[in-house]
Amino acid sequence: MKKSLGARTVLYPTPALVICTYDGEGRPNAMTAAWAGICCSSPPCVAVSLRKATYTHGCIGARQAFTVNVPSEKYVREVDYFGMTSGRKTDKFAATGLSPERSDAVDAPYIREFPFALECRLVHVLELGLHTQFVGEIVDLKADEEVLAADGSLDVEKVRPILYAPDGGSYFGVGKNLGKAFSIGRRGS
Amino acid sequence: MKKSLGARTVLYPTPALVICTYDGEGRPNAMTAAWAGICCSSPPCVAVSLRKATYTHGCIGARQAFTVNVPSEKYVREVDYFGMTSGRKTDKFAATGLSPERSDAVDAPYIREFPFALECRLVHVLELGLHTQFVGEIVDLKADEEVLAADGSLDVEKVRPILYAPDGGSYFGVGKNLGKAFSIGRRGS
Numbered sequence: 001m002k003k004s005l006g007a008r009t010v011l012y013p014t015p016a017l018v019i020c021t022y023d024g025e026g027r028p029n030a031m032t033a034a035w036a037g038i039c040c041s042s043p044p045c046v047a048v049s050l051r052k053a054t055y056t057h058g059c060i061g062a063r064q065a066f067t068v069n070v071p072s073e074k075y076v077r078e079v080d081y082f083g084m085t086s087g088r089k090t091d092k093f094a095a096t097g098l099s100p101e102r103s104d105a106v107d108a109p110y111i112r113e114f115p116f117a118l119e120c121r122l123v124h125v126l127e128l129g130l131h132t133q134f135v136g137e138i139v140d141l142k143a144d145e146e147v148l149a150a151d152g153s154l155d156v157e158k159v160r161p162i163l164y165a166p167d168g169g170s171y172f173g174v175g176k177n178l179g180k181a182f183s184i185g186r187r188g189s
Numbered sequence: 190m191k192k193s194l195g196a197r198t199v200l201y202p203t204p205a206l207v208i209c210t211y212d213g214e215g216r217p218n219a220m221t222a223a224w225a226g227i228c229c230s231s232p233p234c235v236a237v238s239l240r241k242a243t244y245t246h247g248c249i250g251a252r253q254a255f256t257v258n259v260p261s262e263k264y265v266r267e268v269d270y271f272g273m274t275s276g277r278k279t280d281k282f283a284a285t286g287l288s289p290e291r292s293d294a295v296d297a298p299y300i301r302e303f304p305f306a307l308e309c310r311l312v313h314v315l316e317l318g319l320h321t322q323f324v325g326e327i328v329d330l331k332a333d334e335e336v337l338a339a340d341g342s343l344d345v346e347k348v349r350p351i352l353y354a355p356d357g358g359s360y361f362g363v364g365k366n367l368g369k370a371f372s373i374g375r376r377g378s
Contacts, residue, residue, distance in 0.1 A: 002290075002305070002331035009233045010330060010343050011226065011307070012259050012350035013202040013363065037200065037226025038355070039238045040317035044198045047236060047322070049228045070201050076367045080374025095376070101191070116191070118200070126315060128229035128324065133236070135317065141199060142191035153356035154199050161201035163352070163363060166227070167342035169371060173364035174202065174352060178265045181358040185269025187284070 009035075009166060016079050016162040016171060018069040019048055020100065020109050020117075021059035023087070028100035028109040030092050031056045032083030034164045035131060036068065044138040046118055049131040055087040060122060060134050065106035068118040068136070073160045073173045075114065080171070105140040115159045116143035198224075198355060205268050205351040205360060207258040208237055209289065209298050209306075210248035212276070217289035217298040219281050220245045221272030223353045224320060225257065233327040235307055238320035244276040249311060249323050254295040257307040257325070262349045262362045264303065269360070294329040304348045305332035 015037070020030045035049035046068055050057045060066050071079050078096045085092060093100050100109035103119045110117035120136025127133075149155040156174055163172040178184075204226070209219045224238035235257055239246045249255050260268050267285045274281060282289050289298035292308045299306035309325025338344040345363055352361040367373075 002299075002301075003334055003337075004294075005305075005330040005332055005341075005343075007233045007327045008330045009227045009230055009235075009327065010305075011204060011206070011235060011257065012343070012345055012348050013204050013352050014227065015200060015202050017200075035227045035229070037236065038198045038203065038224045039236065039322050040224070040320040041198055041240075042319040043317075044196045045317055046198075046200060047226065047228060051230075068200065073367055077374045080368070080370055080372070081376065082374070084371060084374060105193075110191075112191075116194075116199075124315065124317070126313065126324075128232075128234055128313070130231040131229040133228050133324075135315075135322075138196045138198065141194040141197045143194055145192055148192075149357060151357075152194075154194075154201070154354075155357065156201055156352070156354040156359070156361055159201050162367065163202050163345070164370065165343075165345040168338060168340075168344065170345070170369055171367040171373075172345055173367055175362035175364035178262055178351065178360040178362055179269070181269055181353065181360060182273055183269065184360075185266045185271070185273060187270065 013163040014166055016164040018071060018082050019056055020067045020069055021056050022063050022108060023059045024062050028093055029055055029059055029087035030082050032079050045135050046138055047133050047135045049133045051131055063107045064122040065108040066120050066136060067108045067110040069111045069114045070116050070161055071114045073162050076162055076171050079162060115147040116154060202352040203355055205353040207260060207271050208245055209256045209258055210245050211252050211297060212248045213251050217282055218244055218248055218276035219271050221268055234324050235327055236322050236324045238322045240320055252296045253311040254297040255309050255325060256292060256297045256299040258300045258303045259305050259350055260303045262351050265351055265360050268351060304336040305343060
């Protein structure tokens with residue numbers, strides 16, 4: 001018999017991502033977001049939910065674009081910092097030493113040091129309550145060659161992404177390979 | 190200099206989740222979904238995107254409810270199977286031996302053997318293209334006592350959730366604890 005824990009926003013795994021934008025003056029900004037996920041295969045779209053109070057919320061509205069940056073675990077301190085400080089008052093790139101690279105696909109920067117980024121143009125805005133959901137069409141994906149597998153796919157074990165555990169509030173790395181999808185669950189005929 | 194890989198739906202980590210519903214005749218169904226994430230803290234909401242062709246798509250429309258079930262890695266074969274077979278023709282619970290438990294919070298079942306489930310009532314439907322995004326308000330969360338930490342939070346290392354790597358198509362477990370959120374990124378004053 002399961003225990004009722006009440007209405008709680010817990011899902012495992014939840015990603016730890018960094019959303020990058022330019023503000024109205026063209027200054028690059030970065031903030032950490034966990035309420036996010038791919039939401040459509042065709043057109044390829046990703047959804048990111050942000051509180052209205054965040055600086056990034058206004059930047060996405062102004063520029064109609066953002067990037068979703070997937071960090072490696074070695075940048076876990078920077079990721080945590082990006083989630084605690086507002087770009088309104090602080091140049092977070094200067095503070096961390098990370099580099100905003102101008103996207104050639106959308107009006108937003110991505111982080112040079114992170115292994116890959118989704119470059120998105122805003123296609124839907126859904127007001128949900130405390131959070132606004134921004135749906136971006138993925139226009140391009142930029143990645144470091146070093147994190148690609150031999151077949152050109154993004155190798156999770158090279159990317160080493162960060163999981164965020166909303167309950168308990170900790171970050172985790174990726175563990176062992178459990179098997180091939182659309183394969184290990186196949187039943188005998 | 191990063192390499193352009195084109196528009197691709199890759200985000201790490203991506204969850205491997207199982208969505209449960211009743212159909213029009215009250216038969217329980219389960220399907221695997223990876224295009225999902227928490228999308229609002231208040232009201233607590235989760236978004237799940239499904240292709241129109243899936244049986245679950247129609248079930249959510251009919252019942253206006255679903256559950257999001259978080260599996261443990263020991264069920265990775267069942268999770269993979271749930272993503273390869275349609276509930277239109279197959280009773281997936283009978284095929285796997287897993288048990289549909291009737292939710293007392295919404296008109297949908299959850300999986301008894303999985304560590305926890307979010308019970309959701311449908312609040313928004315967004316047509317995006319190949320996928321429809323269903324936003325559910327989380328009415329309750331049901332969990333096994335065994336996966337709770339001493340403070341009552343859901344312990345990731347006890348839940349042992351499954352990550353899905355869309356690029357390459359493999360499942361992964363959770364790795365090592367990288368540190369406390371809202372803490373390890375704090376800068377000296």
